[in-house]
Amino acid sequence: MHKKGFCLPKKEFGTLFTALQSFGEVIAPVKKDKFLRMEKIENPKEITWEGISWFSSKKYVFPEKQTLFKFKGEKTEKWNENPSPKVLFGLRLCDLNAFAINDKLFLNQKPKLPFYKKFRENLLLVGLWCDTPQDEYCFCDSMKLQHKYDLCLFDRGDNFHIKIGSPKGEKILKKLKLKAEDYEKELAKCEKKLNTTDIKKYFENNEIWKKGEKDCLSCGTCTILCPTCLCFDIEDESNLKGTCGKRCVQWDSCMYKDFTLVSGKHHFRGERLDRFKHRIFHKLDYFKEQFGESMCTGCGRCIRGCPTKIDWVSLINKGTSDK
Numbered sequence: 017m018h019k020k021g022f023c024l025p026k027k028e029f030g031t032l033f034t035a036l037q038s039f040g041e042v043i044a045p046v047k048k049d050k051f052l053r054m055e056k057i058e059n060p061k062e063i064t065w066e067g068i069s070w071f072s073s074k075k076y077v078f079p080e081k082q083t084l085f086k087f088k089g090e091k092t093e094k095w096n097e098n099p100s101p102k103v104l105f106g107l108r109l110c111d112l113n114a115f116a117i118n119d120k121l122f123l124n125q126k127p128k129l130p131f132y133k134k135f136r137e138n139l140l141l142v143g144l145w146c147d148t149p150q151d152e153y154c155f156c157d158s159m160k161l162q163h164k165y166d167l168c169l170f171d172r173g174d175n176f177h178i179k180i181g182s183p184k185g186e187k188i189l190k191k192l193k194l195k196a197e198d199y200e201k202e203l204a205k206c207e208k209k210l211n212t213t214d215i216k217k218y219f220e221n222n223e224i225w226k227k228g229e230k231d232c233l234s235c236g237t238c239t240i241l242c243p244t245c246l247c248f249d250i251e252d253e254s255n256l257k258g259t260c261g262k263r264c265v266q267w268d269s270c271m272y273k274d275f276t277l278v279s280g281k282h283h284f285r286g287e288r289l290d291r292f293k294h295r296i297f298h299k300l301d302y303f304k305e306q307f308g309e310s311m312c313t314g315c316g317r318c319i320r321g322c323p324t325k326i327d328w329v330s331l332i333n334k335g336t337s338d339k
């Protein structure tokens with residue numbers, strides 16, 4: 017992390033906005049129909065400064081459906097677009113960390129998704145620090161989040177303190193000639209906590225998971241909303257004659273029954289209990305074993321958006337404290 021920080025009077029926010037627009041179109045939190053969404057804005061007045069967006073921003077690196085290649089007759093055309101540069105403004109620390117987690121999977125691992133890198137390189141991530149949790153579902157302070165951003169804004173009354181987290185961010189801020197200052201702020205304290213101590217021990221304790229199994233509709237909402245759920249399917253589409261078509265990557269969900277169905281009708285996680293547990297253990301344990309950190313950032317979206325409000329954090333806490 018770069019320790020440098022600068023002071024921007026709020027009345028001069030427009031100068032930062034113009035500098036951000038020089039990078040690319042600005043996407044920021046905007047409240048519409050009761051929901052906070054990340055949308056393209058032209059004017060800083062459109063920004064909603066409180067709350068966390070209902071959807072995560074993963075679609076900006078991993079669209080719902082992405083063509084890999086098209087074919088017509090003998091001719092094949094690989095995806096080779098140049099995505100337009102975008103500034104994602106107002107991301108909370110949970111979502112900034114989600115980008116870092118997704119990078120581990122798709123930038124540093126093989127096989128690499130060809131489009132991910134291009135989309136990612138064309139993003140500037142600008143954080144907005146949480147002084148308090150955004151609602152009762154947040155539990156980010158249990159997840160050891162790090163300072164991962166290009167720039168991050170801290171609200172200091174009449175001013176913003178802006179920290180630089182990358183050379184990309186530094187280049188933008190240089191345009192503003194701001195006064196340097198020292199300022200450190202701890203992460204907001206959440207009432208909701210997740211106790212992951214010795215979580216492995218509770219894998220077999222089905223009592224913890226039974227409520228999840230009972231209430232889960234296998235709807236996949238949790239995975240769609242989660243900033244680090246990146247399960248996908250590959251689908252081929254063609255005309256009836258098979259003379260032209262395309263291959264696409266599209267979002268899928270490990271909560272769907274058919275996700276692990278393979279030929280010969282072998283079903284690796286045909287039971288809802290197994291699917292429910294798998295998602296949680298992938299987030300908290302399997303990923304950690306491979307990459308040394310949790311895959312969950314404590315954004316709370318999977319609980320906030322679950323139609324039956326399954327609170328898996330409470331289920332785990334209860335299970336771990338019962339022992």
Ligand code: SF4
Pocket residue numbers: 231232233234235236237238239271318321322323324325326
């Ligand atoms: S959102 Fe809730 S009900 Fe739907 S699959 Fe996830 S846990 Fe199950």
Ligand code: SF4
Pocket residue numbers: 238241242243244245299311312313314315316317318319
């Ligand atoms: S598992 Fe839930 S709380 Fe964790 S990052 Fe995904 S949506 Fe957020």
